[in-house]
Amino acid sequence: MLPKRCLPPTSGGCGQQLIRGDFPRKRSVADQRHPLCRFCQSRRDADRYLMHRLRLADHWEEQGIFNCHICAGDFSEDDEIHIDHVWPRARGGTDDVWNMYPAHALCNMSKSDADPWEFLPRTLADAGLDFWAAFRAKP
Known part of the structure; x- marks a missing residue:
């Protein structure tokens, strides 16, 4: 060589x-x-x-912004904080500041590469709420 x-x-x-x-x-x-x-x-x-x-x-x-943008929970000193891409990079999201928010490690890994329109209804359904009914409801 x-x-x-x-x-x-x-x-x-x-x-x-x-x-x-x-x-x-x-x-x-x-x-x-x-x-x-x-x-x-x-x-x-x-x-x-x-x-x-x-x-x-x-x-x-x-x-x-001082809390997890997925669960809205506060961070403690021993929490592992991940940088979550709202629109995942795997689906064309960018590394721009507006697309990156802090999240708990477990919250971010449960979201995986889902976009907000997939993740939010699934999360609210786990909490017993119907996202699409609330979305269609008129104020």
Whole structure:
């Protein structure tokens, strides 16, 4: 295997001399390998994910969103908080702020990839309410 050097630390890399197999494929560069090794790439991706979560938390705080948007229950300190996509990514939803809300882990996993028009009637039926009758009722 041919050696390749990761980008220097000033550019987000580790600067180590590694083998080409330690670099993800990228066809748009001359040697068809990404300039960051897999380790530096995964560290950068984790940092980006953390920053995204922190921006979402700031947005939710500005909007006054402090509870689960599915069950409307409050979060306790030991709750695992998931980011729920109202319109699931599997069904064409985006990672825009307006599509992402905090949810309890169990609430989010029970919703799975259902869109709101599938999930809400099912949830209300479990509580003994008929969503479609209430939807058709005139105010």
